[in-house]
Each structure stands twice: as structure tokens, then as C-alpha cells.
Amino acid sequence: MTKGLAIIATPRNDGNSEIAAKIILDAAGFEHKSIINLYDLNLKPCTACYRCLFEEGCVIDDDVIWVLKKIDKADGLIFVSNTYFMGINGMWKLFLDRMLLLGQYKNIIGTPVALLSVSGIKGWEGLTLSSLAAIAFTMKLNVRSKTDFIATLPGEIENQREHLINLGKVLSGEMENEYTYDEFCNFCGSNCFKLARGTAICAICGKPHKSGKPIIAASWTEHGDWLREKKNEFLAKRKELMIIHNRFGKLKYRIKPVC
């Protein structure tokens, strides 16, 4: 049975993200269709323990593993984020920050995905689609489409039903992707460039727009080796680092509300 899974993050029931996901899931013809709204889950922030990189599992007891298992079993994925303050929805970022765990879910690699940003105002889409592209790049997914949708009022995305249906067909492989996109980085797929070193470089991977190498590691094996090296360096320098830690620990500037 083919399984299609959409991941959305919105406080609205049947808002634009959810309607878009439903239309694409139906059009792609999956036999089993599910939508996970990250707002429905118990998601906690990463605690930066790095244990998941070198050992199995995650020490945090929440729903992230449940989501990863669902993604691992999916034949096709749809990632939708609405735009909040020129960027990705905060729940998506919370989820993304836990993705050091990904190395433990090899099936995810190469799964086809449709990426959609849903924004309320033309020109205010900001970094949303670029952030979704970065997520897909990190997960090594097979990006079949990436689209910025404008839908201001809840439900308005229905007006773009035909486009959404086509994206479903592109996701299932029934149709070639005929849509053209703004120029994007040919290494990581982001469409966000910043000015640096006298040229436009990709804001995600640092690759110069026209030619050149990305700044970030070209392969995950290379990045894994670097992380292992850093872990050993940390163990060797632990005492030195503890001295700095204790020095700053004496400055009690942090405040929080008292219940």
C-alpha cells in the first residue's frame, strides 16, 4: 500500500496549509493518506547533548521519534509551512532542530517530497521556502517541487486547486514538473542568496551562485568525521573548558518568571 504523508504546522484547522496538503494527497493517488500537524504534538527543544549522533535514540521523551518513524515509512511526502514573520513557522524550526537524529533513519533518504510555503502577502514570503529546501536537503529527500503559494484568508488556497492537483501528480511521478522556479542553488536547493566575498553566495550552504564550492561539508560522511573529531577535542579539552564555564557561571544575570 502506498503511503502519502503531509507535515504541516498551523494553529488553524483546515486552514490553507491543511487544504493544500489534502488536495495534493488526493491528487497523488496514495492508498493511505495522513497529515501530521506539528501543533498537535508534544515537541520539545533539542538539549544539545549530541548523544543521538554517536549512540542510538534520543534522551528527550516526546513525539519526535513517532514522526520520524512515520516519515521513514512514507512513499511520498508533502512539507507545508505557512509564513510567520518572513520565515518558517516556529514549530517547523523546533522539529528541524531535532534532526541530528536523522542518521538513524536510512529509509528516509531519497523519498520524493513536495515543498510548499503558504504566505498571506505577495512579496512577504521571506525565507520560508528556502528553509523547507534546507530541511529537505538535510534529510536527503528527492525534491519533486517547491512552490511559494499566496493565500491570505483561511481557505483561499482552494482557488489554486489546479496547481495543487498538478503538484500531486508531479509527486507521484504521473507528471513531469512543468513549473519554473526562481533560480536556486544547485548544491542544496535553497533560493536565498546573500552578498559576501564580493559575490552572491547561497545563504544555506555558502556556495557561490554561479560556480564554486559550498562552505558546508560536501558529504554527510565528511561532516560525521568532523563531528567525531570535535567530540574527541571536547573530551581532551574538558578541564580547560570547565574553567571558562565556571568563571561565567558566577555571573548570575539570567532571569525567569516566578510561578
Ligand SMILES: Cc1cc2nc3c(=O)[nH]c(=O)nc-3n(C[C@H](O)[C@H](O)[C@H](O)COP(=O)(O)O)c2cc1C
Ligand atoms: C503571526 C503571523 C505572522 C504572519 N507573517 C506573515 C509574513 O511575514 N508574510 C506573509 O506573507 N504572511 C504572513 N502571515 C499570514 C499567513 O502566512 C497566511 O495567512 C497563511 O495563509 C496562513 O496559513 P494557514 O492557514 O495554513 O495557517 C502571518 C500570519 C500570522 C498569524
